[in-house]
Amino acid sequence: MRWLLLKDLRILSRSPLLVAMLVIYPIVIAALVGFAVTSGPDKPRVAVLNEVPASATQISLGGESVNVSKEAKPLFDAIHPVYVHSRQEAIDKVKSGDVLGALILPPDLTRRLEAATAGGGQPPSVEVLFNAEDPAKLRFVENTIKARVQDANSALAKKFTQVAASYIHLLATGGRFSFFGQTFDVLGLQRAEQILHGLGGKVPKGSAASMQLAQVTQFAHLARQNLGLANSVLDAVGTPIRVDTTIVKGGKTPLGSFAAAIAATVTLMFVTVLLAAGALALEREQNAFLRVVRGLVSRTGLLAEKVALAALCSLVVGLLLLAGLSVFVTLPWSRFALWVAALGLGALGFGALGVAMGALAREVRAASLMAFMASLPIAVLGLVPSGAVSSWLYDVVRGVSAAFPFKPTLDALKSALSHSGGVAGPLLHLAILTAVFTLLARLALRRFAVD
Amino acid sequence: MAQPSATVSEPGRSDAAPVLEARDLVKRFGDRVALRNVSISARPGELVAVIGPNGAGKTTLLSILAGIQRPDGGEVGHVPARIGWVPQQPSFYSKLTVAENLRLFARLEGCADVAGAVDRMLDQTGLHDRADSLASTLSGGNRQRLNIAIGLLAEPPVLLLDEPSAALDPRQRERLWDFIFGLSAGGTAVVYSTHNVQEADRYGHNVIVLADGERLFAGSPRELERAVGEAGARDFEAAFVEFLRQRGH
Numbered sequence: 001m002r003w004l005l006l007k008d009l010r011i012l013s014r015s016p017l018l019v020a021m022l023v024i025y026p027i028v029i030a031a032l033v034g035f036a037v038t039s040g041p042d043k044p045r046v047a048v049l050n051e052v053p054a055s056a057t058q059i060s061l062g063g064e065s066v067n068v069s070k071e072a073k074p075l076f077d078a079i080h081p082v083y084v085h086s087r088q089e090a091i092d093k094v095k096s097g098d099v100l101g102a103l104i105l106p107p108d109l110t111r112r113l114e115a116a117t118a119g120g121g122q123p124p125s126v127e128v129l130f131n132a133e134d135p136a137k138l139r140f141v142e143n144t145i146k147a148r149v150q151d152a153n154s155a156l157a158k159k160f161t162q163v164a165a166s167y168i169h170l171l172a173t174g175g176r177f178s179f180f181g182q183t184f185d186v187l188g189l190q191r192a193e194q195i196l197h198g199l200g201g202k203v204p205k206g207s208a209a210s211m212q213l214a215q216v217t218q219f220a221h222l223a224r225q226n227l228g229l230a231n232s233v234l235d236a237v238g239t240p241i242r243v244d245t246t247i248v249k250g251g252k253t254p255l256g257s258f259a260a261a262i263a264a265t266v267t268l269m270f271v272t273v274l275l276a277a278g279a280l281a282l283e284r285e286q287n288a289f290l291r292v293v294r295g296l297v298s299r300t301g302l303l304a305e306k307v308a309l310a311a312l313c314s315l316v317v318g319l320l321l322l323a324g325l326s327v328f329v330t331l332p333w334s335r336f337a338l339w340v341a342a343l344g345l346g347a348l349g350f351g352a353l354g355v356a357m358g359a360l361a362r363e364v365r366a367a368s369l370m371a372f373m374a375s376l377p378i379a380v381l382g383l384v385p386s387g388a389v390s391s392w393l394y395d396v397v398r399g400v401s402a403a404f405p406f407k408p409t410l411d412a413l414k415s416a417l418s419h420s421g422g423v424a425g426p427l428l429h430l431a432i433l434t435a436v437f438t439l440l441a442r443l444a445l446r447r448f449a450v451d
Numbered sequence: 452m453a454q455p456s457a458t459v460s461e462p463g464r465s466d467a468a469p470v471l472e473a474r475d476l477v478k479r480f481g482d483r484v485a486l487r488n489v490s491i492s493a494r495p496g497e498l499v500a501v502i503g504p505n506g507a508g509k510t511t512l513l514s515i516l517a518g519i520q521r522p523d524g525g526e527v528g529h530v531p532a533r534i535g536w537v538p539q540q541p542s543f544y545s546k547l548t549v550a551e552n553l554r555l556f557a558r559l560e561g562c563a564d565v566a567g568a569v570d571r572m573l574d575q576t577g578l579h580d581r582a583d584s585l586a587s588t589l590s591g592g593n594r595q596r597l598n599i600a601i602g603l604l605a606e607p608p609v610l611l612l613d614e615p616s617a618a619l620d621p622r623q624r625e626r627l628w629d630f631i632f633g634l635s636a637g638g639t640a641v642v643y644s645t646h647n648v649q650e651a652d653r654y655g656h657n658v659i660v661l662a663d664g665e666r667l668f669a670g671s672p673r674e675l676e677r678a679v680g681e682a683g684a685r686d687f688e689a690a691f692v693e694f695l696r697q698r699g700h
Contacts, residue, residue, distance in 0.1 A: 287542040290519050291601070294536060296559040 017360070045391060047090040047102035047129075048081040052109050059114035066159055068110050079103075094131045097386025097394055101130035103149075125244045131386060187215055256329035260322060261413035265346065266379055268318045269406055272347050273371040276310035276354025280441075281367035299445050303438055306358070307351035311344065314351075318343040322417075331417055338423055342412035345430040349405030352437030359444035375406075382406040405433050467494045470640050471516065471534070471609045477524030478511050478664075485511045488525065489666045491659055493609060493640040498631070500655030501644040502691065504700065507661040509644035510539070513611050516642065533560075535607035535639075539614045541594045542601070545587035549578050549597055552586055553604065560605040572600040576630065592623030596630070603634070610634060612643035616650065628654055652687035660691070662700040 057069040082099055084090045090102035104127040112124035126149065170177055174188020187195075195212050203209035283289040283302070293299050322331060322339060354371060361367035382401045386394055401407040412426035469492040478486040486508045493499045501509045514520040516527065517536035543552040553569040562568040573579045576596040581589060586597060595615060602610060612631070616624040631654070635641055645651055651658050652672045660668035660675070668675055676690040679697060 286544055287538060287540040288544060290538065291536070291542045291556075292559065294517060294519055296556075 017366075044079055044100040045082055045098070046079040047084045047093045047099045048076075048079075049084050049087060049090050049102065049104045051107040052105050053107065056107075056110045059110050068113065090129060094129050097131065097398065098391055100386070101128055103128055127244045127246060129246045257331060257417040258414060260325045260329050260331060261410055261417050262383070263325065264318050264321050264343065264413055265382075265406060265410045267321050268314050268343060268346050268409065269350050269375050269379060270372075271314040271317050272310045272350035273354040273357065273375055274368055275313055276306050276351045277358035277361065277367035277371040278364050279309060280306045280355045280358030281362055281364045284362050285364050300438075300442055303355050303359075303441050303445070306355050307348060307434075307438065310351040310354055311347035314347045315340070315343050318347070332419075335416055338416035339413075341427060342409065342416040342423060345427045345434070346405060346409030346412060348434045349409060349430040349437070352434045352441065353405060356437045356441040356444060359441045359447070362447065378404045378406045382410055402429070403433075405430055408433070467496075469494050471642065473516060473525065473527040475525035476512065476515055476522045476527070478508070478515060478520065479523050484664050486515070486522070486664045489661065489664070490525075491516070491642070491666075491669075493642055495608065495638045495640055496635050497640050498635050498654055498656045499640070499642045499659065500651035500657070501642065501659045501661060502646075502648055502651045503661035503667075504695065505646075506663070508664040509661055510613055511664075512661065513613050513642065513644055517611050533605045533607045535602035535605065535610040537599050537602040537610065537612045537615060539617060541586075541598045543586055543597060546585065548583050548585055549573070549589070550582040552597065553600060556601045557604045562604060568604050568606075572604060575603070575633070576600045590623075591618050592620070592626065595619060595623070595627060599627075599630070603639075607639070609640045609642065612641060614644055614646060616645065616647065624650075648688045648691045651691075660694065662695060662698070667698055667700075668694065 052068075057067060059066050059068055082093065084093065084102070087104060090104065093099045094102050106124065106126070109124045109126065112122070116123040128146075128149070170186050170188065172189050174186050174191050177184045177186050195215070203213060280303070283292065289302075293302060297305070319339070322343075325331065326333070357370045357374065358367045361370045378401070381397050382404070384394070384397045384401075386398075389397065408426040408429040411421065412423050412430065415421045415423040415426065471491070471493040473492070474490045475488045476486050476490070477484070477488060489508070489512060491499070491501075491512065501512060503509055511520065513536075515522050517534055519536070544555070547555065550569060550573070553572055554565060557565045557568045560568075573582055576599070578593060578596060578600065581593060586594065589597060595618070599610075599612070599615065602612075615631070616627055619627060628650075631641055631643075643650075643655075655672060657670060658668065658672050658675055659666060668678065670678075672687055675694060676687060679690045679693040
């Protein structure tokens with residue numbers, strides 16, 4: 001047994017590619033998963049454009065001064081604010097994926113908040129900009145940012161509730177009340193009850209009783225006004241600040257179309273990569289490669305044939321899949337030509353990737369294993385939305401995704417299956433990747449003739 | 452198939468011009484020199500055996516002659532437009548039938564009459580009754596016959612065979628050589644490498660001895676025996692071993 005073990009170790013040491021795959025692959029996957037789990041922003045990075053003048057952070061509420069900045073502190077505690085100086089800067093940061101979204105506080109925020117709580121006008125709005133690359137992310141951003149704004153609303157609501165409670169206390173017990181520079185002596189329901197109870201019977205005009213009745217009448221008047229004010233306050237307490245959302249990029253893809261695009265892209269990837277890699281490696285495994293390329297077919301011609309074979313097969317599979325999905329999901333058949341273009345270019349990209357793998361692996365089983373092992377993380381990385389992981393990790397993810405056909409194929413299919421975004425960019429990206437991977441495969445084919 | 456002759460001691464048509472000729476071939480793999488100034492020629496109908504110890508450069512030489520590898524030095528002249536090449540391992544598609552394999556390679560070779568070429572090779576190799584069998588189901592001998600048949604589809608004037616009998620039993624070997632003799636009789640020059648020096652003696656008009664990439668001898672088997680003197684009197688294999696020993700191999 002010891003000798004068998006030593007023999008197997010020696011064989012492994014002589015298969016550097018296999019060993020590298022076995023060692024590096026789980027490390028890379030583990031690192032990616034680990035980073036994704038631990039580096040995810042517990043506080044989402046949100047660009048903040050605060051247009052409220054520094055002198056206008058205080059509002060008067062029922063005669064009491066409230067510092068809005070202080071009350072909105074929970075919002076800024078719950079996010080990682082990235083302060084920007086212009087709306088365009090905020091949009092750029094959102095588009096680039098540097099931040100999950102942007103929060104724009106308008107200059108009239110505190111003035112409108114004050115007016116709303118005084119019963120005059122609508123509550124102010126803050127604007128949230130975000131990059132909804134896909135419907136799943138759209139929901140994530142909406143939930144995350146709206147929840148944070150709701151936290152701030154809750155804090156303000158708590159303060160406003162205190163103010164409303166003081167009004168009600170004033171109405172109940174009476175006291176002095178200042179409003180727009182004038183001071184009123186509020187009788188209060190408690191004292192009114194005592195007065196009315198003491199009057200009893202008939203009250204002659206001009207008498208003290210008559211004056212007390214006049215006080216009661218004034219109280220009723222003020223009580224009605226104050227209750228009206230309290231209603232306004234309580235109305236504002238529900239949502240002191242409203243949120244207007246604006247999507248600066250993407251966001252028109254319905255969730256069903258997005259799911260169909262993912263399903264088709266994943267299927268396309270596995271079918272094409274496995275088929276292209278296996279078909280090329282089979283040429284060598286059957287010892288036919290040298291015979292075929294010895295003047296009968298050029299090496300580049302052989303690669304083109306394998307790419308075309310795999311692409312054609314997967315194109316048919318992809319179209320059948322979309323046709324089947326269209327029974328359950330509404331897909332725009334009017335854009336069928338774009339479906340074919342997206343699937344076709346995607347299949348060519350994956351086919352080129354497949355032949356590169358087949359040329360490197362040289363054996364069918366090794367090629368299939370490599371194709372499978374490489375495809376999974378490529379797909380996962382392609383589905384990571386901006387803002388879901390830390391900024392630097394997202395840059396890495398984006399760079400890696402751009403080097404493989406999954407992401408551009410998904411983007412092209414998303415556009416083809418909905419009316420969001422352009423399809424030309426992803427198709428050009430795929431054409432470039434097809435050329436690059438075919439070139440890599442052509443270089444790797446040199447090893448085919450060796451040993 | 453042509454009837455075998457027990458021993459071929461005369462060279463092919465010595466008056467005819469060579470259909471294959473290569474001079475001073477050099478091939479390096481990194482620091483290792485696989486071929487050093489090796490020359491070879493073959494005339495129509497000639498059978499040339501390339502023999503030598505393992506690593507002598509036999510397969511490298513045939514690969515260069517077949518156009519699979521490029522030499523680092525020397526020149527390959529008088530190479531016919533189409534040289535038939537039969538690698539040591541069966542080189543066809545096991546999931547295709549015999550006829551399908553022949554048809555595919557006939558098309559790739561650009562044969563004008565694909566069906567005719569396939570029929571001809573099925574006849575010559577005696578594989579007509581296995582035409583519809585998957586190649587993976589063939590015996591070792593039949594696989595090698597199919598392998599050679601593919602190399603002959605374009606009716607090349609030169610056929611290169613890399614250890615054609617290596618995996619065959621004696622009966623299959625005999626049938627294979629019957630077939631090769633038939634080709635030679637028809638005017639095809641055949642250059643073959645072999646580890647079995649008796650095959651060089653029995654079937655080769657001429658023998659080329661390679662060792663460590665150097666051509667040590669070129670001539671008939673009898674000339675090789677004469678070159679080692681009394682020590683080579685016992686048989687050709689003994690003469691070959693003695694020849695290598697005398698030259699330090």
